[in-house]
Amino acid sequence: MALPDLTPQERAAALEKATRARRRRAEVKAALKNKDLMLSDVLKLAEDDEALAKMKVVSLLESLPRVGVHTAAVIMEEVRIAPSRRVRGLGPVQRDELIRRFG
Template sequence: MALPPLSPEQRRAALDKATAARKVRAEVRDALKHGRMSLADVLASDSEAIRKMPVRTLLESLPDIGKVRAQKLIAEIGISDSRRIQGLGIQQRVRLLERFASQS
């Protein structure tokens, strides 16, 4: 299914929205990395930009967690590789919060 062509104004608006979402996600990742925000704060967020962040990216943003450890945690908790924050189930959220309770 082909997307309808966008007018220059619609294209600019879409690009601006995408840029704003990337900026919000970058700020959240930085806040997580430096301890200014907790995992619970991110999971409870109403922001559409944050809710669309992949769980793997979220975990990689936590202090002392890299790509390999994030992948192991995702597999251990039973989260799909492509899952986004908004798609997490209640039990998956609980397991994530329990796993990082000492760091929150």
């Protein structure tokens, strides 16, 4: 699939939007790591925030204190979350289980 031809203004706007999304995700991940936010707060915010909704669940879990790559993989397998799943794609049972485990 070929990428659409963008005008310089459209390209600049797309780059700016991507930069804002990366910054927003980084802010939220830092807040999780510092225990300023809980996982349930982030899941609630993701309902209205496009940048958070598109974040991968594994990245979100790895941002939690005391959860590394291995622990996140184990949790995702136990809760039956695909490695490519994004926050928006979590089912209600998966969301409830993650909230039960991490608050």
